[in-house]
Amino acid sequence: MRMTWIIGTVLLLAVVAVIIFIDLPTLFYPDLPFVGFFRHCLYILLLSGVFCLARIIRGPTAADRVVAIDILGILIVGICSLLGIPTGRSWYIDIGIAWALQSFIGALALAKYLEGKEFDE
């Protein structure tokens, strides 16, 4: 039990250190200001999204999956906001606002479905 804790902590610290200290290959426009910092930020948000996907796969009940989908929607708003700064394209933040609205309505509908009611009650 304690060994799994230690192994998991060491693996997590190793992955975060690799993301922070080593230049991974770029995913978007390579010759814009601050692009190195935003590349590290984007990789950390992608790691968080991978954790949410692992909870969606492993989750024992349906409520776990609904919670993970809600959290993933909020993370994607952050990803859109981060993509908007170094590329200079401000419509990424519009996509973020629309995604937040869609994620909110989707979470409410999934909660209604989980509670066992009809949609028009």
Added chain:
Amino acid sequence: MNSVIGMVFIAIGLFFDLFGCIGLLRLPDVYNRLQAATKCVTFGTCSILFGTFVMLGFSAAGIKALFCIIFLVLTAPVSAHAISRAAHRSGIKLWKGSVVDEYEEDSDQV
């Protein structure tokens, strides 16, 4: 100077997001996971958006980032509360180490 302050806000928000998702992966129960993940990830994303506003200034994109902060703060707790209420009503048990369940006592009285 503005870009340095914005980067500090973005870094704070990133680590709140990362720790919230670790809590989502690690904790033993639906309610504990919701408790850990929702508040941390909402605050982290609001901090990232505020860093965006500081870096971009009072342009169109910065004002849209401020509106996105207001919208997230209004809607994320509502959806989390609806999900936890639905999970409790659909009969998911609490973790065996939990000490109190006030919602169950109140619904017994009524």
